[in-house]
Amino acid sequence: MPEIATTVKPEQEEQSMWDRVAASHEFRDLMATKKIFIVPAFLFFLVYYFLLPILVGYAPQFMATKVWGNVNLAYLFALSQFFMAWAIAGLYVRAGDDFDEISKDIIEKSVNGEKGKGE
Amino acid sequence: MSAPLMMFLLFIAITLAITYWASKRSASASAYFAAGRQIKSWQNGVAVAGDYMSAASFLGIAGVIAFQGYDGFMFSVGWLVAYLTVLLVIAEPLRNAGKYTMADVLAYRLKPRAVRAMAALSTLTVSTFYMIAQMVGAGALVALLLKGSGISYQTAVIGVGILMIVYVVFGGMLATTWVQIIKAILLMAGTLLLSILVMAHFHFSFATFFDAIGHVTYHDKGQEVVKDFLQPGLRYKPPYGPLELISLGLALIFGTAGLPHILVRFYTVPDAKTARHSVVWAMALIGSFYIMTTFLGFGAATIVGRDFIGTHGGTNMSAPLLAQALAGDIFFAFICAIAFATILAVVAGLTISATTSFAHDFYTNVIHKGVERKPGEEVRVARISAFVVGAIAMMIAIALGPTANVAFLVALAFAVAASANLPVIVLSIFWRRFNTAGAVSGLAVGLLASIGLILVSPSLMAIDPPTVTGAARHLIQAKALFPLENPGIVSIPLGFLGAILGTLLSHEPTSAHKFNELLVRSNTGLGAEKATASH
Numbered sequence: 072m073p074e075i076a077t078t079v080k081p082e083q084e085e086q087s088m089w090d091r092v093a094a095s096h097e098f099r100d101l102m103a104t105k106k107i108f109i110v111p112a113f114l115f116f117l118v119y120y121f122l123l124p125i126l127v128g129y130a131p132q133f134m135a136t137k138v139w140g141n142v143n144l145a146y147l148f149a150l151s152q153f154f155m156a157w158a159i160a161g162l163y164v165r166a167g168d169d170f171d172e173i174s175k176d177i178i179e180k181s182v183n184g185e186k187g188k189g190e
Numbered sequence: 191m192s193a194p195l196m197m198f199l200l201f202i203a204i205t206l207a208i209t210y211w212a213s214k215r216s217a218s219a220s221a222y223f224a225a226g227r228q229i230k231s232w233q234n235g236v237a238v239a240g241d242y243m244s245a246a247s248f249l250g251i252a253g254v255i256a257f258q259g260y261d262g263f264m265f266s267v268g269w270l271v272a273y274l275t276v277l278l279v280i281a282e283p284l285r286n287a288g289k290y291t292m293a294d295v296l297a298y299r300l301k302p303r304a305v306r307a308m309a310a311l312s313t314l315t316v317s318t319f320y321m322i323a324q325m326v327g328a329g330a331l332v333a334l335l336l337k338g339s340g341i342s343y344q345t346a347v348i349g350v351g352i353l354m355i356v357y358v359v360f361g362g363m364l365a366t367t368w369v370q371i372i373k374a375i376l377l378m379a380g381t382l383l384l385s386i387l388v389m390a391h392f393h394f395s396f397a398t399f400f401d402a403i404g405h406v407t408y409h410d411k412g413q414e415v416v417k418d419f420l421q422p423g424l425r426y427k428p429p430y431g432p433l434e435l436i437s438l439g440l441a442l443i444f445g446t447a448g449l450p451h452i453l454v455r456f457y458t459v460p461d462a463k464t465a466r467h468s469v470v471w472a473m474a475l476i477g478s479f480y481i482m483t484t485f486l487g488f489g490a491a492t493i494v495g496r497d498f499i500g501t502h503g504g505t506n507m508s509a510p511l512l513a514q515a516l517a518g519d520i521f522f523a524f525i526c527a528i529a530f531a532t533i534l535a536v537v538a539g540l541t542i543s544a545t546t547s548f549a550h551d552f553y554t555n556v557i558h559k560g561v562e563r564k565p566g567e568e569v570r571v572a573r574i575s576a577f578v579v580g581a582i583a584m585m586i587a588i589a590l591g592p593t594a595n596v597a598f599l600v601a602l603a604f605a606v607a608a609s610a611n612l613p614v615i616v617l618s619i620f621w622r623r624f625n626t627a628g629a630v631s632g633l634a635v636g637l638l639a640s641i642g643l644i645l646v647s648p649s650l651m652a653i654d655p656p657t658v659t660g661a662a663r664h665l666i667q668a669k670a671l672f673p674l675e676n677p678g679i680v681s682i683p684l685g686f687l688g689a690i691l692g693t694l695l696s697h698e699p700t701s702a703h704k705f706n707e708l709l710v711r712s713n714t715g716l717g718a719e720k721a722t723a724s725h
Binding site: 089090092093098101102105109112113116117120121123124125127128129131134135140141142143145146149150152153155156157159160161163164167171174177178181 | 270274710
């Protein structure tokens with residue numbers, strides 16, 4: 072059936088464009104750059120956050136230790152979570168500019184590459 | 191006419207004007223569902239904050255802190271840090287790979303009809319449950335806030351329902367966005383003012399303020415009690431308290447990034463970079479707000495007191511009563527109007543996410559296999575379904591009545607989002623081997639586990655004394671089978687397990703084959719949906 076043959080063909084070409092990008096040096100570089108930031112940041116956030124319910128839940132006496140006037144460890148640790156979240160978000164935005172630059176390169180190259188092939 | 195009612199009407203007039211303006215710019219599908227993807231990063235950030243900070247935050251958390259001190263502040267922490275999951279894992283891939291709904295990302299390389307049907311079911315479950323919780327709360331609140339205006343619970347529910355339907359039907363995503371932006375600005379302004387007034391009461395001395403928190407006096411069963419409200423343990427007590435805290439944390443951290451009404455907001459911006467910046471804007475606002483719950487909650491505990499709040503409307507009235515105590519009736523009216531705006535913005539966001547999912551996922555892509563039979567059909571179906579969803583939510587809220595226990599519906603929404611939606615989105619983006627069977631079983635297991643565990647939790651199962659009557663009674667009069675109110679600690683691993691087992695037990699080479707396409711697109715934005723020109 073010829074209709075099926077023509078509809079399948081561009082699909083396959085499209086696929087190969089994606090595969091080419093996925094295998095390219097730039098794309099691997101992008102994934103590595105992202106991983107180096109995101110994986111440690113996410114793990115740090117999980118550990119830091121879950122320490123709060125674990126400590127408050129299982130060591131309430133310790134967390135009730137007064138640090139400044141009536142302000143205790145539990146409140147200060149909870150408050151520090153907000154600054155932890157903001158700090159990671161700030162660092163991520165800075166790292167994100169690098170991601171955008173590499174992505175822009177990849178998109179330009181792949182679009183130009185496809186044009187060149189068509190001509 | 192009372193001052194709160196006047197401020198309510200003013201807010202309604204402004205939002206209706208915006209809806210009229212937006213209605214002329216919401217003709218095409220991309221304009222209606224995604225505001226033409228033209229929303230700026232700060233606007234979207236403020237709108238995310240407005241979509242997210244519900245009456246449960248403003249009135250609920252202030253109330254929990256006022257009554258149970260530090261343990262209530264634990265909610266505040268979780269509600270903000272959860273945005274790191276949205277920022278680091280979800281927002282950008284979602285924007286790059288999808289069009290209008292979270293199911294777009296799943297349908298990218300999986301069999302579209304099967305995953306869309308399940309994803310639409312899960313989205314509609316989360317949105318309608320959350321909406322019913324908001325509407326019952328809204329009805330009770332509006333009736334309470336406007337006490338003396340002769341507005342009953344039913345009238346309030348119908349009023350809120352009609353307004354949210356009007357915003358969504360006529361103004362689409364653009365009107366919803368601006369209602370959320372205005373509400374967020376009002377909420378921040380009101381909270382900041384209230385916090386400054388609380389500190390002024392303590393002569394701007396943190397030492398005095400925290401000292402007062404250390405000696406909160408109230409009556410419990412006729413006995414005078416003095417407690418340090420900054421100490422943990424007033425709400426979460428052994429034996430299950432610690433587990434409950436961890437389970438709640440899990441539901442917030444993984445659930446926020448799976449809430450459909452938050453996810454759809456990232457389709458309204460031009461690209462992934464803007465999506466990223468908008469999350470940071472949202473985090474700045476949401477974080478500042480939740481830090482200020484310190485002043486709202488502990489301020490109400492120390493200045494107004496549990497005894498007075500308990501006899502003047504209960505926990506939810508803590509923030510408005512604090513406003514009244516500090517600055518009189520006009521400020522009370524202002525804070526009430528903010529609470530009202532808060533409710534409206536959130537229910538409008540829920541309505542549009544439910545209707546988008548129904549029209550785009552279920553109607554166009556499941557029933558009609560991705561083909562619009564007539565131009566504009568998808569938007570027309572969405573408008574009709576907004577009516578239907580709104581009407582159903584109104585009827586259920588009226589049937590349940592103002593005394594119904596609905597807090598569990600919010601826990602349920604987060605549990606389903608965390609146990610069903612999040613696992614399949616994450617696995618779809620990051621796991622090459624993932625396939626349709628895995629997505630369907632992951633969504634089904636996560637959904638059923640969350641609903642099942644909540645059904646047998648202390649929220650719905652308990653033995654009430656005969657003095658408790660009507661809708662306030664627990665649904666099942668027996669000892670709870672599952673000890674926690676938040677099922678996340680069990681249902682989230684089950685959701686992941688369902689998705690992983692479903693994948694491993696089936697074979698679908700096409701999904702692995704298309705993985706590179708999704709990987710490249712979600713990480714670089716190559717081929718992502720572009721912003722549409724405004725006309």
